[in-house]
Amino acid sequence: MSSLFAIDPLLEDGLLWTPLLIILIKVLVVFVVGLVATMLMVWFERKVIAGMQNRVGPNKAGPWGLLQTLADGTKLFFKEDLIPERADRLVFRLAPYLVLVPAFLAFAIIPLGGDFRDGKGGIVTLFGHETRLQLADPPVGVLFALAISAIAVYGIMLAGWSSGSKYPLLGSVRASAQMVSYEAALGLSLAAVLIVSGTLSTAGIVNLQSSIGNWNIVATGFVPFFIFMIAATAELNRPPFDLVEAEQELVGGFNTEYSSIRFALFFLAEFMNTITMSALIVTLFFGGPQPISIGDTTLDIPLLPNAIEGTVWLLLKVLVFLYIYVWFRATLPRFRYDQLMDLGWRILIPASLGWFMLLAAQRVGRDAGWDQTVVTLSTAIVLIVGYVLLQLAYKVSRANREQDGASF
Amino acid sequence: MELFVFVVAAAMVLGGAIGVITRSNPVHAALSLVLTLFGIAVMFVSHDAQFLAAVQVIVYAGAIVVLFLFVIMLLGVDRTEDVNIEPITVQRPLALIVSAGVVGIVIAAVVSSRELLGRPVGGLDKTTLSAPDANIRQLAREIFGNNVFAFELTSVLLLVAVVGTVLMARRVKSNGAGK
Numbered sequence: 001m002s003s004l005f006a007i008d009p010l011l012e013d014g015l016l017w018t019p020l021l022i023i024l025i026k027v028l029v030v031f032v033v034g035l036v037a038t039m040l041m042v043w044f045e046r047k048v049i050a051g052m053q054n055r056v057g058p059n060k061a062g063p064w065g066l067l068q069t070l071a072d073g074t075k076l077f078f079k080e081d082l083i084p085e086r087a088d089r090l091v092f093r094l095a096p097y098l099v100l101v102p103a104f105l106a107f108a109i110i111p112l113g114g115d116f117r118d119g120k121g122g123i124v125t126l127f128g129h130e131t132r133l134q135l136a137d138p139p140v141g142v143l144f145a146l147a148i149s150a151i152a153v154y155g156i157m158l159a160g161w162s163s164g165s166k167y168p169l170l171g172s173v174r175a176s177a178q179m180v181s182y183e184a185a186l187g188l189s190l191a192a193v194l195i196v197s198g199t200l201s202t203a204g205i206v207n208l209q210s211s212i213g214n215w216n217i218v219a220t221g222f223v224p225f226f227i228f229m230i231a232a233t234a235e236l237n238r239p240p241f242d243l244v245e246a247e248q249e250l251v252g253g254f255n256t257e258y259s260s261i262r263f264a265l266f267f268l269a270e271f272m273n274t275i276t277m278s279a280l281i282v283t284l285f286f287g288g289p290q291p292i293s294i295g296d297t298t299l300d301i302p303l304l305p306n307a308i309e310g311t312v313w314l315l316l317k318v319l320v321f322l323y324i325y326v327w328f329r330a331t332l333p334r335f336r337y338d339q340l341m342d343l344g345w346r347i348l349i350p351a352s353l354g355w356f357m358l359l360a361a362q363r364v365g366r367d368a369g370w371d372q373t374v375v376t377l378s379t380a381i382v383l384i385v386g387y388v389l390l391q392l393a394y395k396v397s398r399a400n401r402e403q404d405g406a407s408f
Numbered sequence: 409m410e411l412f413v414f415v416v417a418a419a420m421v422l423g424g425a426i427g428v429i430t431r432s433n434p435v436h437a438a439l440s441l442v443l444t445l446f447g448i449a450v451m452f453v454s455h456d457a458q459f460l461a462a463v464q465v466i467v468y469a470g471a472i473v474v475l476f477l478f479v480i481m482l483l484g485v486d487r488t489e490d491v492n493i494e495p496i497t498v499q500r501p502l503a504l505i506v507s508a509g510v511v512g513i514v515i516a517a518v519v520s521s522r523e524l525l526g527r528p529v530g531g532l533d534k535t536t537l538s539a540p541d542a543n544i545r546q547l548a549r550e551i552f553g554n555n556v557f558a559f560e561l562t563s564v565l566l567l568v569a570v571v572g573t574v575l576m577a578r579r580v581k582s583n584g585a586g587k
Contacts, residue, residue: 150470
């Protein structure tokens with residue numbers, strides 16, 4: 001049974017009281033931090049977007065309006081909870097939890113701190129026990145995040161279906177088609193990171209990114225990061241891919257029939273997912289809790305122990321991405337549905353697949369001792385031929401469709 | 409502990425399986441199938457096959473059942489079916505015979521190979537499985553090293569299936585336009 005938890009050194013001697021207590025504390029911390037961070041994220045988004053639009057934003061509840069989310073949440077609690085007459089009552093009640101629980105679960109594999117310098121591998125000592133500052137480091141590592149995001153589709157799909165009305169159904173089919181489509185690009189760009197770092201474990205991936213030159217964004221050649229970022233935005237249903245929230249144009253989405261606390265749960269899960277995804281991006285591409293260092297010089301925060309410094313760095317890096325997400329929302333107009341699908345299937349998936357092939361060829365070439373320039377050049381030629389063939393295929397299929405009388 | 413995990417997972421698998429055939433609403437049946445798949449994933453984890461468990465959740469629960477639900481919703485058959493009316497009267501007795509036959513074959517297979525069960529049969533090296541990434545490394549060596557031919561054949565089979573589906577879907581359309 002001990003092999004179940006294998007990688008966490010905490011559990012090597014079987015289950016004891018102190019390790020169990022540490023795990024319980026970790027679970028509690030991750031849960032509470034997740035909730036509070038979500039609350040602050042809602043406030044942050046409203047405040048930043050207000051600044052970008054020359055407004056003041058929430059400023060009444062608490063200092064700088066910090067408690068606005070709490071006030072809104074309390075209000076939603078006391079609203080009437082409606083269940084449509086034609087709803088499938090069991091699934092209708094189940095759906096919000098199917099969205100919320102994955103949002104929290106995915107946070108479990110993010111390394112939240114720890115000292116990764118000098119080959120310490122992020123292991124810290126708590127009450128005389130060696131452990132990592134992350135809730136779980138399962139052997140499947142980041143695949144866990146993919147599995148969780150696959151599960152999150154169910155909540156959205158079933159919420160729309162169980163409402164028993166056609167607009168939510170259409171909205172949920174639209175949203176889940178979007179999430180399923182972009183999951184492929186997400187997985188393929190993630191695979192690029194895995195091929196460079198050679199491990200699935202999130203702690204291991206962070207451990208290898210000791211300086212900016214080793215960060216996976218540089219090591220994978222930037223393209224996978226941009227694909228991952230776009231696919232993650234679509235996966236989160238955030239602007240500019242927020243067709244789910246297009247109340248004005250599409251009568252909203254899967255959550256049209258939801259009210260009160262059930263609606264609040266969807267809302268909470270969405271912001272929670274944004275935070276988790278930002279943390280995942282930082283973990284995969286930007287060294288997670290590793291301090292920023294160029295070559296041998298490391299930016300060191302004085303007076304702080306290295307393990308806590310990791311948490312500070314992670315927080316700063318995640319904040320950058322949260323700000324970028326808000327910036328997206330304030331800047332970019334919403335995609336049309338066909339543009340969304342075109343971007344996903346015809347650009348992102350082929351691009352991530354091609355880049356993955358390039359990285360794989362380089363890796364094989366390095367292991368076999370081939371000349372890297374020859375390998376890269378020949379792979380590039382194969383990719384260009386593939387691209388031309390793909391464009392030809394698009395042309396042929398378009399001609400065929402026009403022959404059949406289709407106008408698109 | 410292992411027994412406890414097995415009992416819970418087995419209850420999930422069997423409960424889900426019974427749900428698939430007894431629920432008259434197709435969406436509920438599909439959800440029961442998800443329960444079964446999750447139970448199998450738990451079994452995989454308890455047998456040190458974490459990678460298989462992750463793939464099980466990503467591919468089966470995350471993609472295939474989602475596709476089932478898509479088809480159910482798009483075709484609008486997501487209402488409770490009346491199963492009392494039977495258009496093809498022979499199919500129920502036939503289904504009974506076939507399922508009895510399958511159960512018989514499985515039981516016969518288990519009984520005849522009773523001694524082999526639980527004995528290590530090569531393949532993965534269980535002693536080093538607890539090392540980081542050992543699971544996926546060993547699996548990759550097996551699939552892309554020792555069994556690469558079978559693996560490539562399987563992918564060709566899948567490709568043929570995809571091309572065949574596209575071809576069939578297209579031919580029907582162009583015939584209709586030709587008339």
